[in-house]
Amino acid sequence: MKDFLTLDKQLCFAVYETAGEFTKLYTSALQPFGLTYPQYLVLLALWEKDGVTAKELGERLNLGTGTLTPMIARMASNGWLRKERSKTDERKINIYLQDKARQEKHPITQKVSETIQTCRIELEEYEQLMMQLGTLRRKVKGRI
Amino acid sequence: MKDFLTLDKQLCFAVYETAGEFTKLYTSALQPFGLTYPQYLVLLALWEKDGVTAKELGERLNLGTGTLTPMIARMASNGWLRKERSKTDERKINIYLQDKARQEKHPITQKVSETIQTCRIELEEYEQLMMQLGTLRRKVKGRI
């Protein structure tokens, strides 16, 4: 416990660096489609459930309106999605995929899948990490 | 292997989210000192080895000049560090800690250490994660 600072430095940094490497990998895979990594995460969320409000999307992705609003605007102007003010509650914005996003789903996911597979991550490794990162994330989040 | 896309989504997102939670935790711990999380990482690197060039620092932190140059400028104007052009090679910039950074080292690391300890991360968990993240990072980095 006495070298916790050194250790801590390494864990926070390990997560920080790994996230950076993922961003670079996905950026290169997505670049041909004119998508950024965070935009791809938005598409992933919408491919699972379309027509959600900005708030729901933000909760799903852990992003606030300060990040999402301009991002949604960019993606709308690039033809990926469409904003529509809710009829029943004028405060809400519903977000819908456009045809382009539905049509490109397979090529995009195919390309990403191929790219990820070149990393040769073992299934066991994958599952362990998912579990441990989940535990870690909950602990870190719970403390704030 | 057939649900790799779904799994993949979850791993990249798990790393992405965890990094975000760390950022929030550190941001709140460092805010009293007027430091951001990336700036704290710069200090950590310099506390270990002072007087390095911008390039060395960038390699240590995995950051390019487009990120580091303005960050160093901000930290210099906030009194944390000092830039000095190398005498022997005028292209290089050496970066030195200022007194403030040396004096505040203990209070800062103390506060961070306390904050991290509230997460109650087990040593075993910690070491496993460090190892697995290292492996993952190398695999992801190696593929680009």
Add this chain to the structure above:
DNA sequence: AGGTTTTGTATCGTGTGCGATTTAATCTTA
């Protein structure tokens, strides 16, 4: 119903993060 509070978005300012370009200094090599 009308005032208050809450809620959902939008906007703003600051700080990363990155690829591409630029500039100046150093190194290479013919």
Add this chain to the structure above:
DNA sequence: TAAGATTAAATCGCACACGATACAAAACCT
């Protein structure tokens, strides 16, 4: 040694990411 290549920083443009603030619509409340 002078032209060309390489290297180290700086600069630029774009896209997150976040906290704070603003604002309008809806809900709440006697």
